[in-house]
Amino acid sequence: MRLTFWAGLWVLLLDQASKYYVVHWLGLGNPGRGKIEVFPPYLEFQMAWNRGVNFGLFSGFDMRWVLIGLAVVISAAVLWWLRKNGGSKWVYMSAGFLIGGAIGNVVDRIFYGAVADFLNMSCCGFNNPYSFNIADVAIFIGAVGLAFLGEDHKSSPKKKSA
Template sequence: MRVTYWTAFWVFLIDQATKWIVVHGMDLMTRMVIDVVPPLLTFRMAWNRGVNFGLFAGFDARWLLVGIAVAVSAFVLVWIGREGGSRMTYLSAGLLVGGAMGNVVDRVLYGAVADFINMSCCGINNPFAFNVADMGVFAGALGLVIFTGRGSGAGNGKRRNSA
């Protein structure tokens, strides 16, 4: 579990640091757009009040989304603590929890998640922005799907045999 906690800590810290540097330090809130390596990488201010890609942003679901993120994170920690798994399982859980907590802090402090990373390429103009926490949640959830479950070989022997 140490890998999970340390991974969550570092994802959370990197997420909050990058948000502070870009949104406040580089004044993205006022400037709204900063071309870094256009069009590949642009910082574009987006306050996400909804879920992924701004879905359901029209509803005031701030505290509901905070509660869901905290509940899912607690569930993942309890589940991984009981079931165990490979190093990649613990790492994936930490990515998910650290990212979820990074976005929880934004919702509590600002009422919305600060998204700012926008990437486009090859003539395709991507209208969406994301942040480090979003990458952690996505990679962590994907990793948990890949590295857990029956037949994955990820268990460390803590599972009970039901046969």
């Protein structure tokens, strides 16, 4: 479980530091700032305040506290599952990535009322209209890791703390 804690903590810190830098230092949180070309056309900082779920779905509803509660429940369920089943070091890291990313977005919802999405990537003539953040990437990596590595514990004995 130590590996889960440290992976989650580093994801949370990296996510929050990047958001603070983009929103406050670069000023993308200010209305009218728009975007900053970092490595055009592949990477831009394009601010999007996401009040809903993925791709802004349900953003017209006030779901802030529901989504905070859901993230906390899912994080607790992953920790419970991990404690019960164990797994490889990759499973513990995947859980940490997922939980750290979820808590990073919870922090945004508490302090900003919405998730700060700012990474925008386009390529090869495709103009991506959606932005995301480091927490979103960590959640995706963690979920994929748990999905594909989660059954790994059946072939090896349970490890209490990885």
